[in-house]
Amino acid sequence: MEDSNANAKRKRTLDIIVDSPNNLDLDSYIANYKGHTKVDRLLFIAKRCPPLQIDAYKLALQELRDSSLDHNKYLNTANKLNEVLTSQGYPSYPVDNAWVETTQKRAKAALERLEVELKNFKNNLIKESIRMGHNDLGDHYYNCGNPTNALKCFSRTRDYCTTSKHVIEMCLNVIKVSIELGNFSHVHSYVIKAESTPDIQPVVQAKLKVAAALAHLDSNKYKQAANLFLETSFEISHPQNNYSEVISPNDIAVYGGLCALASFDRKQLKKQVIDNTEFKQFLELEPHIRELIYGFYNSKYSIVLDILERWKNDYLLDLHLHNHVESLYDNIRKKALVQYFSPFLTVDMNKMAQSFGTTVQKLERELAKLITENHIQARIDSHKKILCAKQQDHRSGIFQKSLKMGDEYEQSTNAMLLRMNLLKMNLIVQTNQKGEGSRRH
Amino acid sequence: MPIQQVGTVDELIEALLNHSDDRAEFIVKHIFPILRQLPQQFFLQNTADNRDPLERLDPTLYTVPYAYFLVARCNVERPEVANLLTYILEFLRSFDPTHIRLVPEKFLQVAQGLCRIASLYGNNIISIKPLTHALQKYSPSANHLTNLHQFFIKECLLTKCYRQALPILDNDITEIETTGTGISYIDHLLYHYYGAMVYIGLKNYTRALNFLVLVISAPAIVTSQVQAEAYKKFSLVSLLLHGKIIPLPKYTAPVVVRSIKNQCQAYQDYASAFESLNVKRLRNEFNKCSEAFRKDGNFGLVKQTLDAIYRRKIQQLTQTYLTLSLVDIADAIGLEGRDAPKIAERYILQMIESREIFATISHSDQGGMVSFHDDPDMYNTSNTILKLEEQIAKATKVSDRVIQTDRLIGCSREYLVKSKNIASGGVMPGGSHMDDQEFFAGGGGFDNFDPDDGGRFF
Incomplete structure (x- = not known):
């Protein structure tokens, strides 16, 4: 994980340390995932959250040992765990050296075997076998914790795909590895590729939607992300076809809910979220998100802000969500302020500050910013602390506009006439006109 | 009967008085050749009976010779100030504009002479008023540019008679005629540049900005230094007026845009600091570039922008x-x-x-x-009607002129020849077909002009 380029990008939020997660139960949280994302998420939490560090490392080690061949990461993680343990005065964790050694050997042997096989397949020129060979090799690299090579192998299968099923398999593999690498532009292009194949299964469709949504989330396009999360079919949560090597259904509820709140207007929220039976099933998994959305829709902003505040630390510990928390929260708050004011002509800022759990001064500043950015058509009475809707005087506006237009028309037409006559008389700024060109002022 | 060679002032006067034909062709054909070949020294002589030859010539009838005499006398080292002043003023009052347009350069020299005499007299300002009247009489219409325009405005600037320049400046120049006014491109650039400076002095920034835009967007294949200087002032005035640098017209010559980028970097940095409405940043930029501003003579304007940023911010607060x-x-x-x-x-x-x-x-x-x-003007008074009517009248006037120009183009030889070529499927001299639109473009930059525009406006 250290060398993945996703980290380089996320470094700017690295300094955020969460002291106490509010609602996070590590065991049940992580049970939703499997494979690499489970390890990555655990390591991420370990790095961000000192109180959960030891447990997270231990769980990660177990996962690595049980279901991967990634001995390097195992050793790294064990070292880190031991550092923490010694610094806190605990006995150090016994590293399973025997497993490391055998795994090392096994991995090497498997790699050699697979490479030889692939060579043979290539000599025999059987397309399907070559594809399988590349695929197996990719899987092996992936298992050994070498996503870059795995990506290469998976991409190579592209030339040997014969059926649409193969194409989809290839795409899903590439997407999975690319998400792990944080290479979301890759994710985009392969999602499009996969979606253009015929006979696509609903489950695959759902997976692709989630992957694309993650990509949009990564590039701060919350609206697109929300749309895709909301369109995701609930089938993805069935045990036999889940996508837990990337994302859990709970995550879909959280990501989708927050993105929708941050980017949708009230009408969209009702139509696409609250009336969305498919997404309702996701929301059942995370009741607080449901409460959040209903609270927002019903204009109970203190509830909304309360829930947001309570869950903030958890979201900061989420692998995909953490560096969007601030801007999502910001957007939701802005939306709430705008929506709060929308039915009124005047609003008492004291009351408003109360509903939003802030002081009048801070609220005033926030509102001033919203007004300058043209989100709210209103003006602040700073003396009486009242927010007043702007009275639009269209009649005066028209007068002003037409007078201005008349002026502009006269001026530009005159300029045009002058220009035309200048050109007609060939009075062009140039160097050799009547010896005056050198006469510079 | 052609006029014979003249040797003395008396002969010249005799010849002139005998041929009091005031048609322009006559002057061109018969008077010019004589005047041209006479040396400057000749016009300084008195008549045989030791009288001033100008006493015998009527400036209205003999405008051109009169001008020759005046120019020669103004150019001597020690002119007779008081005497000459009376003659010049008399001349400027009563010259014949159609005659003097035959020798525009002489007229400019007379004006320059007047200013020289006035400064010798110790009172520069006395030249302004007569020049204003002379200029109004001299230019074929209020919308014509002449070679005297930029000189006059410059005099107004030098004598700080800003208001006296307004009767001239307030008419937009739209007509350009090289014959009879003796102008070159530099007259157009300088006139509008000096004019903008006058308006800046009077704090009429809207007009100043318009004038500067005219200078910058003048048709060009090289950049004049006047244009670069105009851009510097333009950027500052635009900040004062709009809080940002407004975009230049689309038809601004690319070469000008390029050299502006190279030459006016300090101004562009300063403008972007202003646009950010960050007082600290603006002050920093100001301190960094103040030397350059001072050198360009724009220090006063820049200082006004330092003030204007607060005004702009207050204005923003009124919205909030x-x-x-x-x-x-x-x-x-x-x-x-x-x-x-x-x-x-x-x-x-x-x-x-x-x-x-x-x-x-x-x-x-x-x-x-x-x-x-809010603006208390609800636009429901008779004032509004007056204002609107005035605007409508102006707009109609402008569109009338456009229609007239359109007709003139329609009748012009070039247009007819070219449209005939197109109609017969012939190939243009340039080798390519040219449609109407391109033809109207006349050298580029005129493409967003639509002759029907005037009709559509109201």
Whole structure:
């Protein structure tokens, strides 16, 4: 994980340390995932959250040992765990050296075997076998914790795909590895590729939607992300076809809910979220998100802000969500302020500050910013602390506009006439006109 | 009967008086050749009976020879100031404009002579008024540019008679005629540049900006230094007026845009600092470039922009607030120090006076509370009607002129020849087909002009 380029990008939020997660139960949280994302998420939490560090490392080690061949990461993680343990005065964790050694050997042997096989397949020129060979090799690299090579192998299968099923398999593999690498532009292009194949299964469709949504989330396009999360079919949560090597259904509820709140207007929220039976099933998994959305829709902003505040630390510990928390929260708050004011002509800022759990001064500043950015058509009475809707005087506006237009028309037409006559008389700024060109002022 | 060779002033006067034909062709054909070959020295002589030859010539009938005499006398080292002044003033009062347009350069020299004499006389300002009248008489119409225009405006600038320049400046120049006015491109550039400076002096920034845009967007294949200087002033005036550098017309010559980028970097940096409305950043930029500003002679304007940033910020506050205390205003617009609210109050008072904002200040509580109002002009008075009618009249006038120009083009030989070629499927001299639109473009830059525009406006 250290060398993945996703980290380089996320470094700017690295300094955020969460002291106490509010609602996070590590065991049940992580049970939703499997494979690499489970390890990555655990390591991420370990790095961000000192109180959960030891447990997270231990769980990660177990996962690595049980279901991967990634001995390097195992050793790294064990070292880190031991550092923490010694610094806190605990006995150090016994590293399973025997497993490391055998795994090392096994991995090497498997790699050699697979490479030889692939060579043979290539000599025999059987397309399907070559594809399988590349695929197996990719899987092996992936298992050994070498996503870059795995990506290469998976991409190579592209030339040997014969059926649409193969194409989809290839795409899903590439997407999975690319998400792990944080290479979301890759994710985009392969999602499009996969979606253009015929006979696509609903489950695959759902997976692709989630992957694309993650990509949009990564590039701060919350609206697109929300749309895709909301369109995701609930089938993805069935045990036999889940996508837990990337994302859990709970995550879909959280990501989708927050993105929708941050980017949708009230009408969209009702139509696409609250009336969305498919997404309702996701929301059942995370009741607080449901409460959040209903609270927002019903204009109970203190509830909304309360829930947001309570869950903030958890979201900061989420692998995909953490560096969007601030801007999502910001957007939701802005939306709430705008929506709060929308039915009124005047609003008492004291009351408003109360509903939003802030002081009048801070609220005033926030509102001033919203007004300058043209989100709210209103003006602040700073003396009486009242927010007043702007009275639009269209009649005066028209007068002003037409007078201005008349002026502009006269001026530009005159300029045009002058220009035309200048050109007609060939009075062009140039160097050799009547010896005056050198006469510079 | 052609005029014979003349050897003395008396002979010249005799010849002139005998041929009092005031048709232009006659002057060109018969008088010019004589005057041209006479040396300057000749015009300084007196008649045989030791009288001043100008006494015998009527400036209205013999405008051209009169001008020759005046120019020669103005150019000597020690002219007879008082005497000459009377003659020049007499000449400027009663010259014949159609005659003098035959020798525009002489007329300019007379004007220059007047200014020289006036300065020798010790009173520069006396030249301004006669020149104004002379110029109005001299130019074929108020919308024509002449070779005297830029000289006159420059004199006004030098003598600080800004207001006296307005009767000339307030007419937009639209007509350009090289014959009879003796102008070159530099006259157009300088006239509008000096004009803009006059308007800046009078704080009429809207007109100043228009003039500067005319200079910058003048058709060009190389960049004149005047244009670069105009851009510098343009950027500052634009900041004062709009808070940002407004875009230049689309038809601005690319070469000018390029050299502006190279030459006026300091101004562009300064403008972007202004646009950010960050007082600290603007001050930094100001300190960095103040030497350059001073060198360009734009220091005064730049200092005004330092002031204007506060005004702009206050203006922004009026969009956001209905009431705000002076302390908060001072804080919001970035004023510092103990006196900040007082300074803020001064700004607001000035802005209320100049009708930039509409507000009232109450000192009853909290050390000063400002209430911002909307523009009280509801556009429901007879004033509005008057204003509208005036505008409509102006617009109609302009569109009439456009229609007239359109007709003239329609009748012009070039147009007819070219459209005939197109109709017969012939190939243009350039080798390619040219449609009407391109033809109207006439050298580029005229493509967004639509002759029907005038009709559509109202």
